[in-house]
Amino acid sequence: MSNVLDFITRHLTDDDWMEDAACKGMTHLFFPTPAERPQTRERREDAAREICQSCSVKLVCRNFARDNHEYGLWGAESEDERHTAGYRLIAPIGVRARQSS
Numbered sequence: 001m002s003n004v005l006d007f008i009t010r011h012l013t014d015d016d017w018m019e020d021a022a023c024k025g026m027t028h029l030f031f032p033t034p035a036e037r038p039q040t041r042e043r044r045e046d047a048a049r050e051i052c053q054s055c056s057v058k059l060v061c062r063n064f065a066r067d068n069h070e071y072g073l074w075g076a077e078s079e080d081e082r083h084t085a086g087y088r089l090i091a092p093i094g095v096r097a098r099q100s101s
């Protein structure tokens, strides 16, 4: 039990888990380019989610992004999905723009 708690605590309190990220070197799939079109965003995020599905740190990654108000796709969750789930972005420019159009 103590080993489990140590593991969870370590993964929630530092960034070591990033060493096991399946997305290393693929930043272009996880963050939008300026003025990205909706169809392009959808295709990019679908490709990123495919990578996340087999990633061993998916849940830690998702929680990290939620706790730190991150932008982009983390743990198979987009910033729009985090925002909708109640994990507000600090400045949700993309969400606001898409919701007002």
Ligand code: SF4
Binding pocket: 020, 021, 022, 023, 024, 030, 051, 052, 053, 055, 056, 057, 058, 059, 061, 062, 073, 074, 075, 076
């Ligand atoms: S869950 Fe996805 S975004 Fe998070 S580290 Fe793994 S591949 Fe990267």
